Amino acid sequence: MPGSANETILILGGTREAAELARELVATHPGARIITSLAGRTREPAPLAGEVRTGGFGGVEGLADYIRANGVTRLIDATHPFARRISLNAVEAARRTGVALDIRTRKPWAREPGDDWIEVDTLEAARDAIPPRARVLLALGSQHIGLFASRADVHFVVRMIDPPEAAIDLPDHALVLGRPGDSAAVETMLLVAHSITHIVCRNSGGPAAYAKIEAARQLCLPVIMVARG
Numbered sequence: 001m002p003g004s005a006n007e008t009i010l011i012l013g014g015t016r017e018a019a020e021l022a023r024e025l026v027a028t029h030p031g032a033r034i035i036t037s038l039a040g041r042t043r044e045p046a047p048l049a050g051e052v053r054t055g056g057f058g059g060v061e062g063l064a065d066y067i068r069a070n071g072v073t074r075l076i077d078a079t080h081p082f083a084r085r086i087s088l089n090a091v092e093a094a095r096r097t098g099v100a101l102d103i104r105t106r107k108p109w110a111r112e113p114g115d116d117w118i119e120v121d122t123l124e125a126a127r128d129a130i131p132p133r134a135r136v137l138l139a140l141g142s143q144h145i146g147l148f149a150s151r152a153d154v155h156f157v158v159r160m161i162d163p164p165e166a167a168i169d170l171p172d173h174a175l176v177l178g179r180p181g182d183s184a185a186v187e188t189m190l191l192v193a194h195s196i197t198h199i200v201c202r203n204s205g206g207p208a209a210y211a212k213i214e215a216a217r218q219l220c221l222p223v224i225m226v227a228r229g
């Protein structure tokens with residue numbers, strides 16, 4: 001449905017779904033301002049439809065100020081499901097400003113027949129659940145990698161979109177640069193090439209990172225899955 005030209009929609013983004021939403025809203029809301037907000041964690045984010053602003057707002061009050069200053073009429077939370085701080089800030093800023101909040105965070109993946117998941121609540125529990133001398137695909141953000149440094153017995157394969165800014169603090173690891181493969185076949189090649197025995201990841205939901213779960217199912221590999229809090 002076409003929107004009003006007076007609308008200003010702020011999308012809290014940083015996900016593939018947010019990018020798709022921006023494209024859809026720009027196409028369906030001619031004349032409206034469509035702004036995507038990025039935290040600025042990715043050095044070269046993919047181009048986005050509409051306007052883009054980058055960097056933290058400065059907490060709830062900063063976000064509320066931005067909403068007021070830009071006459072935002074609708075706030076859409078399309079952030080990653082593990083990005084909890086910004087989602088809480090969005091709820092509180094919407095309450096303070098009275099702007100409509102639309103929550104579009106993804107549903108978690110559900111276990112399917114053939115999935116061998118070891119479900120844990122924290123990254124620490126994931127680290128402790130890795131069996132001795134395993135070969136692990138660590139499909140986590142770079143900020144979480146250091147937590148696994150105490151597992152000197154484990155070979156880790158670390159996948160990152162951007163090259164790390166500092167040396168990776170893991171005694172035995174290989175670095176794979178790039179985005180997650182978009183098919184189970186691509187992910188299977190990676191898992192087989194590195195003789196992976198386990199995957200450690202968080203239950204992010206959505207299609208973008210699901211191919212590794214399908215590949216693990218086909219290869220009968222256990223996945224140590226960190227649930228959402």
Ligand code: NAP
Nearest residue numbers: 013014037038039056057058059079080082083084085086
């Ligand atoms: P977070 O812990 O919820 O947020 C920490 C702080 O970063 C927020 O308080 C806010 O700073 C700023 N921030 C986060 N998202 C922002 C956005 N879209 N626009 C402007 N500022 C934002 O978030 P996070 O886990 O660090 O994730 C940061 C971003 O990366 C999110 O946009 C998320 O969608 C994306 N992302 C996260 C993950 C993940 O695993 N967490 C994975 C893929 C993509 P101020 O308080 O100063 O406003």
